[in-house]
Amino acid sequence: MRSESMVRDLGLAPEGHKKIDWAARHSLVLNTVRDRYLKDGSLEGLGVGVALPIEAKTAYFTVVLAEAGAEVAVASPSPLFVQDDVAAALAERGVTVYASSQNPPEKSDRELERVLDRTLDGRSAVLIDDRAGLVRLVHTTRRNLLGGVLGASEETTSGVAKYEAMDSEGTLEIPCIAANDARCKYLFDNRYGTGQSTLTAIMQNTNLLVGGKRIVVLGYGWCGKGIARYAAGLGARVTVCEVDPVRGLEAYADGFDVLPALEAARIGEVFITATGSRNVLAGPHFERMQDGTILTNAGAVDIEIDTVDLATVAAKVTDVRRNVEEFAMPDGRRLYLVGRGMVVNLAAGDGHPVEIMDLTFAIQALCTHHLANNHGRLDTAVHLLPKEIDDEVARIKLEALGMGVDVLTPKQEEFLRSWRD
């Protein structure tokens, strides 16, 4: 198993083991799911191909799948999301890893293809996907392996949008679960996870104060709401930019200013994109920005900030701190890009808090289990995770916290069902 993996340096494993052990200790929900559901043999001998950032929480998730009997192979959608010590430790724990922070970004697809080759080598497999990378490849360069795929489960909003595009075009050939759209995923991961870890990454990388700053959040979806809330909680003055007027109004009612991005460009000190779209900040915005403006992206799409345009208009680009580049404009203004415009909490941070990823990976573990047991009954379409499974994850978490919810009485259920009452 060890020899199959391609990682930077196996000698880094001891530090990686410590990080994975810390994540394991705080993964109460995933551990309960493992004990309650994954020991029934459903994953025995099953291939599980995983495309996720390689850090402690994802690593522990893949270890849990491997311990349940699955043949797991994992690669990262980008070398910027690879912690080499964790990759090394994972390789020592029975998971095949194709990931190194030193790999050229343009070879990321090659590593995802290796994951498909390995997990679908003479066996059926479930794919745990990020931004639809594995599903795209198994429908194109690895079509020969498509017959073995029982289904796929997608981690993020942008990836679900790609699955839906394939579905409506009629090109999707496997059942897919939008794990991102489970309530126990987006309500916590996208909102609280992205909120906390994005602010943490910005603070750690710039070492600047948040209190009093004018922070502009572009996109007021689940991620944007979390980012705005954490920024406001730290004392920032938050402005929101949206294209959806209802979401814009919601941001206003939540206490934030709402402005078109070109107007916000003049007043913002820190910009955070979370739209899932491209070129949300580009040349016309850069032209209006103040000296010292900080630019960050928290969306999964790494072209939300048009970094090509930024580099083109800049007279000089300098690395001024770890993960911070200075773009000196010809007129003397300086703009600072954190994490190269990649998703900042992963490219220049430690990802979401452990308890958040515990919920997400409990969902993903149950998606894998569901696909392993029900793939024959699922159409080739994008499905939601059944509500009972989503509810069960929340119930397990509440139980772990020593809390609980009520159950409807039969009379209440009847009242809610009936229109005569």
Ligand SMILES: NC(=O)c1ccc[n+]([C@@H]2O[C@H](COP(=O)([O-])OP(=O)(O)OC[C@H]3O[C@@H](n4cnc5c(N)ncnc54)[C@H](O)[C@@H]3O)[C@@H](O)[C@H]2O)c1
């Ligand atoms: N950083 C992370 O760890 C993390 C975690 C989860 C999701 N994501 C990614 O973050 C992005 C947003 O996810 P979400 O769940 O909040 O999605 P969402 O669909 O709930 O929200 C996106 C919002 O952006 C708005 N928007 C679209 N284009 C815009 C534009 N040009 N200007 C202003 N607003 C615009 C939309 O109207 C929508 O309200 C996705 O790419 C998702 O994959 C990142």
